[in-house]
Amino acid sequence: MKKVLVAGAALMLTGGIALPAMAEHGIAISGEPSQEQPAPVVRPAAEAGVKITGDARGRIIYRDAYDYNGYANPGRPDLSERFLMDSRLRFNVRGTTAGGAFVHARIRAIDNVFNGDTSSADANNLWADVAYLSIPFTNDFTFQIGKYRAFYGTGFFFDDIGISGVRGIYKTDAVTITPFFDIVQEGTVSANMTDRVEDNDVLRFGGVVEIAPNPDWTYGFMAAYQNDERAAMAVEGVGVVPAPDAEGFIGMAYLKGTTGNMELHSEFAYVESAGLMDATADDAYGGYIRPSFTMDAMTLSFDLGFAQDGYIADAAYGFVMLGGEWATQAMRFGQEGDWLWGAFSTRYDVSENMFLVGNLVYADIDSTTERGLSDAWEVSGLLQYNITQGANLQYRIGYLQPSYDNWNDDSVFGTVARFNISF
Numbered sequence: 535m536k537k538v539l540v541a542g543a544a545l546m547l548t549g550g551i552a553l554p555a556m557a558e559h560g561i562a563i564s565g566e567p568s569q570e571q572p573a574p575v576v577r578p579a580a581e582a583g584v585k586i587t588g589d590a591r592g593r594i595i596y597r598d599a600y601d602y603n604g605y606a607n608p609g610r611p612d613l614s615e616r617f618l619m620d621s622r623l624r625f626n627v628r629g630t631t632a633g634g635a636f637v638h639a640r641i642r643a644i645d646n647v648f649n650g651d652t653s654s655a656d657a658n659n660l661w662a663d664v665a666y667l668s669i670p671f672t673n674d675f676t677f678q679i680g681k682y683r684a685f686y687g688t689g690f691f692f693d694d695i696g697i698s699g700v701r702g703i704y705k706t707d708a709v710t711i712t713p714f715f716d717i718v719q720e721g722t723v724s725a726n727m728t729d730r731v732e733d734n735d736v737l738r739f740g741g742v743v744e745i746a747p748n749p750d751w752t753y754g755f756m757a758a759y760q761n762d763e764r765a766a767m768a769v770e771g772v773g774v775v776p777a778p779d780a781e782g783f784i785g786m787a788y789l790k791g792t793t794g795n796m797e798l799h800s801e802f803a804y805v806e807s808a809g810l811m812d813a814t815a816d817d818a819y820g821g822y823i824r825p826s827f828t829m830d831a832m833t834l835s836f837d838l839g840f841a842q843d844g845y846i847a848d849a850a851y852g853f854v855m856l857g858g859e860w861a862t863q864a865m866r867f868g869q870e871g872d873w874l875w876g877a878f879s880t881r882y883d884v885s886e887n888m889f890l891v892g893n894l895v896y897a898d899i900d901s902t903t904e905r906g907l908s909d910a911w912e913v914s915g916l917l918q919y920n921i922t923q924g925a926n927l928q929y930r931i932g933y934l935q936p937s938y939d940n941w942n943d944d945s946v947f948g949t950v951a952r953f954n955i956s957f
Contacts, residue, residue: 585628710743711743721735759782762781795827816844874898912935
């Protein structure tokens with residue numbers, strides 16, 4: 535019954551997109567011929583053709599003590615020192631029709647670590663993580679279907695998430711409404727035979743509302759429900775693995791904007807069930823606020839945040855060692871317990887082509903694991919130098935000092951040099 539209701543929601547979404555478009559074009563919806571034919575809809579002509587853009591990176595990475603000297607399991611190999619290099623190339627290909635509809639694919643090439651010559655058997659030699667269709671039904675409403683990336687909010691909860699599904703984008707001058715229907719996991723291709731036979735899916739549906747009352751300020755919220763029909767699975771040598779239960783409500787609200795030389799970012803998120811959005815317990819919640827002030831070439835930022843009852847912030851949120859979604863990330867905010875943190879960051883623009891950032895971060899942690907993580911300090915920095923138009927060098931370096939009640943208190947060090955090109 536749940537699947538029928540969810541499928542009905544998807545059909546309602548699609549129908550809700552199509553009906554206004556039909557009405558705008560004077561197509562009868564009720565079965566009766568339309569008595570008054572409106573003028574044809576005239577949309578601005580788009581430039582038809584194919585456009586290719588992209589980006590590339592090459593990284594030199596060094597990490598020390600990222601296993602906290604054996605935190606995972608005693609007896610495991612020493613993982614303390616790691617030196618490696620990697621690179622990737624991404625092409626964004628967009629084909630546009632004269633009416634404004636387009637297809638978009640993002641193709642990735644050689645997205646792997648350096649390991650001698652390239653192997654033809656490596657799955658990361660050439661692959662795509664974006665491929666979708668976008669159709670403007672009306673001047674205000676666009677329908678998209680396929681595999682795309684979703685960015686909702688300020689990066690604390692739902693940032694750069696790979697999505698397979700459908701969504702509509704309704705835009706006015708001040709409001710953007712995005713209803714969506716995601717297939718998180720398709721039952722017919724599951725490794726679980728029961729799920730394949732019964733088509734037990736994981737589906738997520740909801741919407742995002744973003745309001746921009748003026749060009750300087752934006753606020754919004756997201757609300758969604760995830761339905762999980764997956765069954766228990768028998769595993770040879772292990773027994774019966776209980777059915778996953780990643781079902782429940784997720785939501786967030788955010789605010790961002792600027793006033794004069796002050797900027798403000800803030801977000802609050804809630805996750806109803808463990809297993810949703812990386813939450814490790816039910817009724818998880820978290821949030822942060824970041825005011826910043828710019829004075830000539832210097833910008834000062836202050837972060838205050840919390841992650842409670844199993845909430846784990848998106849990997850994109852953070853700094854160099856704590857969060858940040860870089861090769862140097864050692865922990866995510868909310869990992870292993872309830873977190874309260876504060877951070878002070880300073881950015882200084884040395885010139886038009888170079889800036890420096892320094893971070894000082896402290897987190898007080900009420901551990902929920904046997905290791906007893908009690909707090910963590912981060913001292914880190916970033917340098918970015920624009921080598922030429924479209925090419926830059928970013929260098930990050932960080933030191934993390936965690937404290938454990940029942941484990942080693944060894945410090946963690948990481949650094950990465952990253953060369954970037956965009957075209």
